[in-house]
Amino acid sequence: MTHPVALSGTILIEDDTATVAATTAFDRALFQIGDGQDAVAQEVRVRVDLVATRTN
Incomplete structure (x- = not known):
C-alpha cells in the first residue's frame, strides 16, 4: 500500500555537499x-536529516 507523504524542509548546497533537513x-492508520x-x-512524526557529498 502506498500513500503520498509531503515533506517540509530545507536543502542547503555548499561546494560539494548537500544537506537536507525535513x-x-x-496518521498511522x-x-x-x-x-x-x-x-x-x-x-x-518523521524527521529526515541527510548529508550527501559529491565525489569525482
Whole structure:
C-alpha cells in the first residue's frame, strides 16, 4: 500500500555537499501501522536529516 507523504524542509548546497533537513507527520492508520495499539500515538512524526557529498 502506498500513500503520498509531503515533506517540509530545507536543502542547503555548499561546494560539494548537500544537506537536507525535513519533517512530516501522518496518521498511522493510513499505513495500517499498529492497528489496535493504543500505546502508540495516532499521529506519526518523521524527521529526515541527510548529508550527501559529491565525489569525482
